[in-house]
């Protein structure tokens with residue numbers, strides 16, 4: 001499993017007063033969040049509360065209306081990678097070429113290829129390197145996307161419901177893979193998810209976004225790998241759901257957990 | 258990397274076992290399948306030809322209306338011996354190709370420019386769409402006034418006819434590339450050139466091929482009309498000459514050659530398409 005050499009530590013992420021308006025619609029009011037280097041934070045919240053918007057801001061795909069994002073020492077999130085809800089693989093490029101998209105262009109051609117193959121092996125798809133993405137299953141495609149996201153050894157990995165479209169079994173398998181790679185590589189991770197169970201299984205902290213701001217910031221101090229039947233997890237899930245539905249009643253919006 | 262070779266090998270070995278057990282060489286099996294595939298398409302034309310020949314031999318088809326295929330074949334042979342046939346084919350082929358290259362390249366270029374740049378699109382697309390609504394063959398009289406019956410006339414008409422399908426489909430292809438993939442490319446730090454080469458162009462390619470094959474059809478159609486109306490060489494000219502001397506067999510011959518050349522061009526385009534779009538589910542083989 002020591003395929004990628006000298007794993008890099010993650011970068012600290014500091015968000016101060018981040019806001020984003022779309023016209024008159026204020027989606028994010030003011031979000032303050034500090035994620036320690038190498039920490040995994042899960043973000044949950046009702047559909048449409050601005051989770052993807054926040055992640056796109058962190059990835060640099062969108063500019064905040066106000067507030068500041070600091071990654072590591074620099075202002076620009078240069079070493080961040082985002083993994084989308086859809087695999088977004090290039091259908092006309094072989095699996096290995098798709099992973100190569102994530103390898104920095106500064107590396108030599110031969111080095112890029114071997115790096116891509118290394119990562120495919122890491123996600124358990126070494127033998128599919130020369131296939132077209134179109135013939136892979138949904139879970140396999142998402143694993144290729146994960147390999148692509150990790151190819152540049154990002155200091156911050158942003159995951160926007162990457163497992164949302166997968167069936168329950170594949171989901172658990174992918175969660176284990178994610179956890180293993182994260183433990184091994186030590187990057188900082190921000191995981192957006194709809195699934196409270198998933199958040200509690202993977203994250204060091206669970207953050208709830210409600211009405212444009214952080215409504216709950218919960219530390220999950222349980223040893224890994226976490227068994228799903230631990231009573232502490234049930235209690236935490238109860239607290240989060242309660243807060244979610246509270247928000248729904250107060251805001252008069254349909255709850256979705 | 259070692260995992261890839263060790264787990265790929267047993268699969269290939271299995272395939273070999275199956276092929277050998279049946280005692281048929283793989284290439285023979287391939288040939289047989291190809292013959293069946295290609296053969297089915299030719300069954301109907303050959304049947305029609307046989308029926309036509311039989312009808313002519315039985316005197317059901319007067320020679321002055323439709324000569325027998327054998328008569329057409331003999332006419333072709335005579336023209337080959339006189340050295341005329343291939344000259345005409347060559348002249349028509351060169352015209353078709355030249356017009357296609359000129360019109361195709363301009364259409365492709367403008368399609369790309371307008372697909373990639375909203376400014377360019379705003380500036381030119383409306384005009385182009387307006388011109389598109391004029392059937393280009395309506396310009397024949399004007400073109401004859403401008404160019405006479407020179408090569409310029411044919412080149413202009415063919416290029417104009419080929420331009421639009423290629424332009425429209427290239428533009429459409431670029432505009433309909435999945436925006437999520439473009440966003441992914443940007444998020445992964447692709448430069449504009451890389452984004453074009455790895456995302457936009459391959460994404461537009463299926464549509465560009467539709468334009469290419471459509472353009473090839475228009476190319477022959479335009480050339481036939483142009484050569485029939487105003488030319489002093491080429492297949493259309495050969496057919497019009499033959500009509501004046503009531504050589505129906507040569508007229509039919511010209512029509513058949515057009516059909517064969519059209520089919521040839523389409524086959525080449527299809528083969529190219531299959532090669533370039535291997536990744537596409539519609540073109541995936543095996």
Ligand SMILES: Nc1ncnc2c1ncn2[C@@H]1O[C@H](COP(=O)(O)OP(=O)(O)OP(=O)(O)O)[C@@H](O)[C@H]1O
Pocket residue numbers: 022027045046047048049050051052053054
């Ligand atoms: N580009 C945009 N222009 C206008 N409004 C937008 C844009 N992007 C997002 N929004 C709005 O911002 C709000 C939050 O969207 P966002 O996609 O961040 O929600 P989400 O929390 O990710 O929801 P889900 O869980 O369903 O993915 C929505 O009301 C959406 O309509």
Ligand SMILES: [Mg+2]
Pocket residue numbers: 051052053160
């Ligand atoms: Mg979202």
